[in-house]
Amino acid sequence: MVLRCFLVDDSPHFLTAARALLEQQGFLVVGTASTADEAVLRVRDSRPDAVLIDVELGDESGFDVARRLAQETGLDRSRLVMISTHAEVDLRELIAAAPVAGFLPKSRLSAAAVRRLLGDGSGAGDSS
Template sequence: MPLRCLIADDSDHFKKAARLFLEAEGVAVVGVASTIAEALGRVGELRPDVVLVDIDLGGESGFDLARRLYDEGGGEPPPIILISTHDEQDFAELIATSPAVAFLPKPRLSKQAIDEILRGADA
């Protein structure tokens, strides 16, 4: 069964490109969201295996979304991977204290990178 992924990002262009790219690699992108409220609803409804969360959700914070997904996840929230075009060092402290399992730069986004992160999170 393919990995089921939800993408939370405020850029429609990125969501479309990431969906096409990941689906070509065999990842099922079951949904996308642009806001915290939309993402929370979609995760509850779709139950993805992993959630990719952009650090900068327009006027909202991906860190806030990660915390809420974790806190409101009902026992076993899906793994959260923070994504961004920003350098990881710009947010190192916030990433370290977030419930996300990892940070993945957008240019490195791939099924292989996601699989490696999830394998490491399970170990």
């Protein structure tokens, strides 16, 4: 099964690199956004299987974006993943309180890591 993924990050360079990596590993990136408003509109339209959300989006909090996505799009928390260059230990309480499946460091981003975090047992594209 091809997993349909959406990326939310304020870095155009990261969005380009993450899209290339995930698509090379079998995901279909159905959209990107760099702000909360953009993310809510585009996620609502694209209905992805998973949304990867950067913790820091310029002046906006990725945790606020996750809450808005859960409330305004109806996307289940099990499909939302926080990503960051920061260490998980520094964000543990915020992650636990957020409506997300969990956290993935940007340095460990891969299709397999996203599938494991989402609990996707299909194994499709899980070759990395």
